[in-house]
Amino acid sequence: MSTLQDKYSSVVSAAQSAGISDLQVQEQDGILYVSGSATNTAAKDAVWNALGAIDSTYSASDINIDVQVSGLAAGTSLTVATDDSNLNIRQEPSTDAAVIGKASKGSSITLVEQTSDDWWKVKTSDGQEGYAYSRYLRA
Amino acid sequence: MKKTIAMAALAVAISFGAVSCKKKVSDADLQTQATTVVTSNPGASVEIKDGVAHLSGTFETQEEKDAMIKQLKAINGIKDVHDMATVAPATAAPAPVAIESAVDPAVQQKVKDAVKDIPGVKVEVINGELTLTGNISSSDARKVKESVDALKVGKVNYNYTVK
Numbered sequence: 001m002s003t004l005q006d007k008y009s010s011v012v013s014a015a016q017s018a019g020i021s022d023l024q025v026q027e028q029d030g031i032l033y034v035s036g037s038a039t040n041t042a043a044k045d046a047v048w049n050a051l052g053a054i055d056s057t058y059s060a061s062d063i064n065i066d067v068q069v070s071g072l073a074a075g076t077s078l079t080v081a082t083d084d085s086n087l088n089i090r091q092e093p094s095t096d097a098a099v100i101g102k103a104s105k106g107s108s109i110t111l112v113e114q115t116s117d118d119w120w121k122v123k124t125s126d127g128q129e130g131y132a133y134s135r136y137l138r139a
Numbered sequence: 140m141k142k143t144i145a146m147a148a149l150a151v152a153i154s155f156g157a158v159s160c161k162k163k164v165s166d167a168d169l170q171t172q173a174t175t176v177v178t179s180n181p182g183a184s185v186e187i188k189d190g191v192a193h194l195s196g197t198f199e200t201q202e203e204k205d206a207m208i209k210q211l212k213a214i215n216g217i218k219d220v221h222d223m224a225t226v227a228p229a230t231a232a233p234a235p236v237a238i239e240s241a242v243d244p245a246v247q248q249k250v251k252d253a254v255k256d257i258p259g260v261k262v263e264v265i266n267g268e269l270t271l272t273g274n275i276s277s278s279d280a281r282k283v284k285e286s287v288d289a290l291k292v293g294k295v296n297y298n299y300t301v302k
Contacts, residue, residue: 024233026233026235026236028235028236029293029294030294031293031294033236033291048281048285052277052281056277056301057277057280057297057301058277058280058281058283058284058297058301059280059284059297059298059299059301060297061294061295061296061297064236064288064291065284065285065288066288066289066291068289083256094248094252095251095252095255096248117289118249118253118286118289133252135253135282135285135286
């Protein structure tokens with residue numbers, strides 16, 4: 001086991017216990033890449049919590065974690081998890097795109113499709129469809 | 140009684156004769172046939188000694204190994220197969236992680252999206268490496284790293300002050 005794998009072994013074991021699928025751990029150019037797919041936000045969080053236990057400032061440059069919540073079916077209910085403001089629903093998957101709707105913190109919206117890792121197409125309770133930044137959605 | 144012994148002797152003679160009639164295949168011939176069978180697995184090799192095949196090397200599965208032993212035993216003239224081979228699943232070397240360029244406009248847009256809601260963070264590309272400076276809370280630092288790590292732009296310098 002390499003030094004990096006040793007250093008971040010708790011992150012890898014957290015990913016294993018959280019049931020992350022297609023888990024890949026590889027070292028390249030001094031960075032440990034940990035990637036895989038999570039079935040829900042809690043599983044993804046478990047991996048990041050493990051990193052936080054080692055690196056409380058989340059500033060490590062020698063580990064790259066790419067665990068994404070994927071494979072969610074259309075119609076999945078998502079919870080809006082913004083810090084305090086409303087979640088912007090945009091016309092296109094970009095922060096440059098026009099805001100066409102809002103969803104309040106803690107409310108539920110419906111998944112239309114996981115367009116990319118960071119932008120998901122959603123439908124609000126009043127039927128408005130658009131793109132929301134996935135960081136603020138919990139599945 | 141004498142007749143019985145004579146009969147037995149005859150039976151023995153016949154059986155010996157039968158064996159000697161069977162054409163003995165040379166080790167060299169067996170080696171050729173066995174090698175043909177074994178070449179299907181580049182990790183394995185076979186050596187014939189006195190009609191016995193000595194199989195060595197590695198197989199990905201027990202099934203593959205058993206199948207080859209069966210094939211070797213089926214060769215006319217091979218008395219036995221001495222199994223010295225091991226089973227070791229091949230570990231395919233993973234494909235290298237595809238690294239995006241930090242200056243790629245699509246990447247820059249995603250970085251912009253990632254830090255939009257997080258005040259106090261400055262993003263620059265220094266010597267081709269994405270470098271983040273400023274002041275940030277620990278929970279925001281986690282959000283930024285979650286988004287930026289997903290971009291896989293190689294080394295990222297998280298040089299901000301985390302409060």
